[in-house]
Amino acid sequence: MKIFDPHIHMSSRTTADYEAMAAAGITVIVEPAFWLGQPRTHVGTFEDYFGSLLGWEPFRASQFGIRHFCTLALNPKEANDERIAAGVVALLPRYLGKDGVVAVGEIGYDEQTPAEDRWFAEQLELAQRFDLPALVHTPHRDKKRGTERSLALVREAGFPEERVLIDHNTEETLPMVLATGCWAGHSIYPKSKMDEARMAALVRQYGSERIIVNSAADWGVSDPLKVPKTVAVMREQGITDALIETIVWENPVRFFAQSGRLTLDEAPSSADSWEGNSVRRS
C-alpha cells in the first residue's frame, strides 16, 4: 500500500527514522513549518529554517527514496512574539512561490489571541495570492472553541473550504469540520491527540471522505511510523484496503495537488547519481 504522511517535522528526526519510514512504505511526506520547542528570537532564523525545509531536508529524504514537500508560515505560537511576527510574515512572499511549497501552514490558533487572529487572517490572504491551500493547526488547550473559531475565520475570509485542511482533530471536533467543506487531519500520537484504535473507530463511523491521517512526529514524544501503524490497526478492525488507501494516500494527494506543485511523477531529483556514482557517503 502506498503511504503518504502529510504532516511530519523531519528536521528533528534522524536518518534511522527515514530508513524505517521507507521500509514501512512511506514514499511521500509534507513537513509543515512550525515552532521548534525553543522559541526563536530573530527573524533571520526563519530564513534558514525555510531554506532547510526547501533544500537540506528534501535532500535527506531523497536519499531514502522519499519525496519531501513543505508548507511555510509563521506558526500560531510564535505569532504572539512581537519581535518576530511581522518580519517573518514579510519574508513569506519570497518563499511561497517556490517549487516544493504545497500550502501555507501551519497557521491557526494556539491561545486564540488578537495577534493570532491577525496573522491567521493575513496568511490566509497570502495563500489566496499564491494560489496555495492552507494547513490549519488546532490548539491543544481549548480545542473545541479554537476549532470553531478557525472554521469561522475561514468562512469570514471567503477562503475556499475545500482548500483548507484543519489538523489535529478529535472525536469532538471532527463532526464540526466535516459539516463544512474543509478537510480533517488527525495526528496519531503515543499519548495525546489521537491514537490508532480511536482513529479506526472514527473511520468506521464517518468513512473516508476528506479524512486524513498523519504522525505529526517532531522533537517531542511522537512516532514517525504512526501512519503505517494506523493502517495495521484499521486492517485488524476489518476496514477495507480500498478505504484505508483513500485515507493514507488518495486524500492527501488530492488535497495537496490543489497547489499544482505536488510533483509525484518525477523521481526525487536530488538523488540523481552520475555514471553509477551514488551520492551517498560510503
Added chain:
Amino acid sequence: MSTAAPALAALLAVHRPDLAVAILTESTVDAARPFDLIQFEAAFGATGRRFGTTMLDGAATVSDTTGRSWSIVTWGIDELARALLIVAGIDRVAPAEQVAWLDGLHRAGITRERQAILRCLALLPEPARFLPIALDACRASTQPVFEAIACENPYPAAHFPETSFNHMVLKAVFTEVALTRILGLATRRSTELARMAADYASERTAAGRSVPADLALVLSR
C-alpha cells in the same frame, strides 16, 4: 546583455520554443520594462514546475568571455532557463549591487535554484566577485549543491584559492564523485594536493578500506 545570454536563449528555444521568450518578458529582464525584483523572483521560482527537470543531453555547450567552452549536457532544462534569467537579469541590476543581489537569490534558493546559479557563475561579468557564493556551496552537505559547483563547472579551477580547491577535490573523493567530473583538475594539481591525496590513501589503507581508483589523478603533481 551578457554575451552568454543570446546563446542560452537560443538553446532554450530549441527545447521550449513556447516559453523561451515568455520568461524573459515575465521576469522583466527584457529591456522593454523597468526591472522588477518581485516579478523576477516569481518567474525564477516558477521556472522549475514550468520547464521540468529533464537533462539537456545532445551537444549543448556554452562559452565564457575568455573563449573557454564547456559542455552543459548535464544541466536540467529548468537550470538552463534559470541560468538565462540570471545571466540576462544581472545586467538590469546596478553593478555595485550585483554581488548582493545574486547572494540573496542564492541564499533564499531551493536546491535547484542554487544549482542553476552555481552552474552559470563563470558566465557572469567579472566572475571572481562571486567567489564567496561558490565557496558557500562547497561547504554544503546537500550533495547536488556541492556537485553543481564542483562538477562540469570551470569556476573552481579558474577562481578558487589553493586550499579551497584542494578541499573540494578531497570532498569529491569522500562523497564518491568521479574526479573526472572536475573541469581543469589537471591545471590545479600541486604538491600539496598530492600530499593530501596520499595521506587520504594511507588513512583508507590503515582502516582496511579500498583506495578510490581516481585518487591516482591527483597523487602526483
